[in-house]
Amino acid sequence: MHDNADSVNYECELEYYAQELHRAAWLRAGVDPRALAEWLFATVSGDNYGLSNNAISDYAPVLGDQGMVRLRALVDAAPASGPNYSLLHMAEQAARPLGVEAVVDVLARDLRTARQYTRICEESVDAGRDEQALEQARRGLDACNSRTDHGLRELRALTVTLYGSIGRTGEAVELAWEAFADTPSLEAYKTLCEHATTEGSWPSWRERALAVLEAQPRIDDTPPSPYGYRPPGHSTLIHVLLWEGEDEAAWSAAQRGGCADGLRLGLARRRALTHPEDAVPVFHRLIEAAVALTQRDGYDRTLSMLGELRSCHQRMNSLDEFDAYVTRLRNANRRKHRFAARLEKALTSARAGGEW
Numbered sequence: 001m002h003d004n005a006d007s008v009n010y011e012c013e014l015e016y017y018a019q020e021l022h023r024a025a026w027l028r029a030g031v032d033p034r035a036l037a038e039w040l041f042a043t044v045s046g047d048n049y050g051l052s053n054n055a056i057s058d059y060a061p062v063l064g065d066q067g068m069v070r071l072r073a074l075v076d077a078a079p080a081s082g083p084n085y086s087l088l089h090m091a092e093q094a095a096r097p098l099g100v101e102a103v104v105d106v107l108a109r110d111l112r113t114a115r116q117y118t119r120i121c122e123e124s125v126d127a128g129r130d131e132q133a134l135e136q137a138r139r140g141l142d143a144c145n146s147r148t149d150h151g152l153r154e155l156r157a158l159t160v161t162l163y164g165s166i167g168r169t170g171e172a173v174e175l176a177w178e179a180f181a182d183t184p185s186l187e188a189y190k191t192l193c194e195h196a197t198t199e200g201s202w203p204s205w206r207e208r209a210l211a212v213l214e215a216q217p218r219i220d221d222t223p224p225s226p227y228g229y230r231p232p233g234h235s236t237l238i239h240v241l242l243w244e245g246e247d248e249a250a251w252s253a254a255q256r257g258g259c260a261d262g263l264r265l266g267l268a269r270r271r272a273l274t275h276p277e278d279a280v281p282v283f284h285r286l287i288e289a290a291v292a293l294t295q296r297d298g299y300d301r302t303l304s305m306l307g308e309l310r311s312c313h314q315r316m317n318s319l320d321e322f323d324a325y326v327t328r329l330r331n332a333n334r335r336k337h338r339f340a341a342r343l344e345k346a347l348t349s350a351r352a353g354g355e356w
Contacts, residue, residue: 033067219258233258
């Protein structure tokens with residue numbers, strides 16, 4: 001017996017194969033292309049599953065010029081009751097044989113989002129029209145900058161690239177800075193670095209960018225973001241410094257402002273190779289947080305990090321301190337029988353000269 005999801009998938013597959021058989025039959029028969037256009041319009045307009053997304057291009061050989069003209073007329077005559085994805089997608093496919101200008105005209109019918117402006121720009125770029133794409137991108141930024149739009153970052157990045165591609169480096173740098181200052185990230189920093197380096201002004205922009213990252217709240221002071229996830233503490237600064245190969249500066253930034261646990265673990269692993277005594281307290285905190293999860297995944301991570309902690313103590317010739325820490329950890333979690341059993345197994349293996 002199929003559950004609901006399986007039933008829907010099965011029905012979708014049947015509809016897809018039926019559509020394929022129907023298309024093959026129309027291709028073999030001598031049919032009126034205008035009648036086919038009318039049937040396609042009705043079918044695609046009523047498709048709620050996206051099965052007909054490529055129907056226009058699939059049927060193009062039998063539609064021919066007559067069928068395409070009829071299809072475009074039907075799409076243009078459809079009542080404008082708000083943006084309709086099926087109609088817009090159908091219009092876009094029907095416009096492709098007419099060239100990029102026709103496709104752009106269709107995409108411009110629904111300019112509610114920055115993503116739509118980006119799609120228009122991409123069509124122009126693919127046609128080798130970078131200047132036109134830049135004009136469209138700037139229009140999109142003007143329209144979308146004043147509102148919250150998750151596609152705005154992508155549109156800004158494309159605009160920066162377009163400025164750079166046509167040699168307007170100064171404007172590329174200015175917009176790259178605007179994007180970085182609005183949402184600091186490693187990718188935005190890399191983009192700013194690329195264009196400012198081309199311009200020959202990177203040292204001054206780097207100083208400004210690092211100042212922005214240094215000013216971000218410490219991990220204990222980081223407020224929740226109303227727009228979703230935001231790297232805690234100085235995580236972004238640390239990613240930037242690691243990208244630049246500044247390991248010592250990254251470690252110092254983590255001590256000042258804190259960072260995400262996964263990033264802190266990566267820093268501790270790097271630090272353990274040269275300064276194991278610095279990595280030890282970091283491993284302690286992360287181990288105790290992981291074992292507190294009381295889940296198999298947490299126990300797996302705990303035992304893995306204990307092995308890394310043991311390696312630190314080996315480098316420092318202080319395995320007795322490691323044994324004392326493990327004893328305290330075991331005593332503090334003695335009611336977690338599964339964890340205690342796995343910990344004992346790892347200890348027995350290590351004492352016998354095997355792997356942790």
